[in-house]
Amino acid sequence: MKISVIGAGNMGGAVARALAQSELARNNSIYIANRSRAKLDALKASFPQCHITTDNTEAARDADIVILAVKPWILDPVAREIAPCIKPGETMIISVVAAVPFSHYDELFCGCCPTFRVIPNTAAVVGEGISVIAANHASQAQTALVQSLFDSMGITLLTDEEHINAYMVLCSSGTALAMRYLRAAMEAGIAMGIPAAEASRMAAYTMRGAAQLIIEHGEHPEAEIDRVTTPGGLTIKGLIAMEEAGFSNAVIKGHLACLK
Numbered sequence: 001m002k003i004s005v006i007g008a009g010n011m012g013g014a015v016a017r018a019l020a021q022s023e024l025a026r027n028n029s030i031y032i033a034n035r036s037r038a039k040l041d042a043l044k045a046s047f048p049q050c051h052i053t054t055d056n057t058e059a060a061r062d063a064d065i066v067i068l069a070v071k072p073w074i075l076d077p078v079a080r081e082i083a084p085c086i087k088p089g090e091t092m093i094i095s096v097v098a099a100v101p102f103s104h105y106d107e108l109f110c111g112c113c114p115t116f117r118v119i120p121n122t123a124a125v126v127g128e129g130i131s132v133i134a135a136n137h138a139s140q141a142q143t144a145l146v147q148s149l150f151d152s153m154g155i156t157l158l159t160d161e162e163h164i165n166a167y168m169v170l171c172s173s174g175t176a177l178a179m180r181y182l183r184a185a186m187e188a189g190i191a192m193g194i195p196a197a198e199a200s201r202m203a204a205y206t207m208r209g210a211a212q213l214i215i216e217h218g219e220h221p222e223a224e225i226d227r228v229t230t231p232g233g234l235t236i237k238g239l240i241a242m243e244e245a246g247f248s249n250a251v252i253k254g255h256l257a258c259l260k
């Protein structure tokens, strides 16, 4: 198979790296295309078996899978450029471009290509990503293949187009929102006299540990809060102070604002 990634920025670069390190790279050709050379050269230095090019048509020509990872406003010109090079109805189009509906890909690519909208998040670069996937004109086998491509970057979740934007907010924008909690916790640590680097590391491990408890125990967050909160103790005072300052409301409003 020929698998091509177009756009080697944050997302495309993470996808290309994960692909290059996966089993798929062993028996398949990986092409990476980007407008400028620097990111391509860096990828080539790490993964010499990958083909790099600044010519999108070279990457797309007769590709079995094309992964589009450019900014939304670059999508149409890139699609117009590569559409004549793909195999109509056969080439699988995978797009990580946010908020572009399937109907638009049908207009760009003859209306019959198996098409996937994938919303990864930046934790993909450390193998802890979430890739939310919706499929159109695709068989079960094609969907399973796409899922296996993204499995190497963390976990995958299949959904329908109706829900993909909500997942994008929760998992993709959510990374930025979670960082704000982390930054605030770090600042609190510094205010209590802990050096900045140590406060950042410890707040991050605390957050990771808290998340892992939910993932492994599968309980409601409030059950884990109960385990830390002594009646009449200090932690409950902290939680009350946070809610007085509007914490839960701010988090919910932040998520919902990302959906608008």
Ligand SMILES: NC(=O)c1ccc[n+]([C@@H]2O[C@H](COP(=O)([O-])OP(=O)(O)OC[C@H]3O[C@@H](n4cnc5c(N)ncnc54)[C@H](OP(=O)(O)O)[C@@H]3O)[C@@H](O)[C@H]2O)c1
Residues within 6 Å of the ligand: 006, 007, 008, 009, 010, 011, 012, 033, 034, 035, 036, 039, 056, 069, 070, 071, 072, 074, 078, 096, 097, 098, 119, 120, 121, 122, 172
């Ligand atoms: N970042 C996230 O968390 C995230 C999450 C989910 C989805 N997404 C989606 O992923 C897409 C890419 O975002 P990003 O954060 O990875 O952006 P980015 O870092 O700016 O990467 C975009 C890449 O596209 C390249 N490019 C621009 N024009 C091109 C062209 N005509 N042909 C080939 N390559 C071209 C750029 O090349 P240069 O090196 O020359 O600039 C750059 O490397 C967006 O549509 C976004 O909606 C991002």
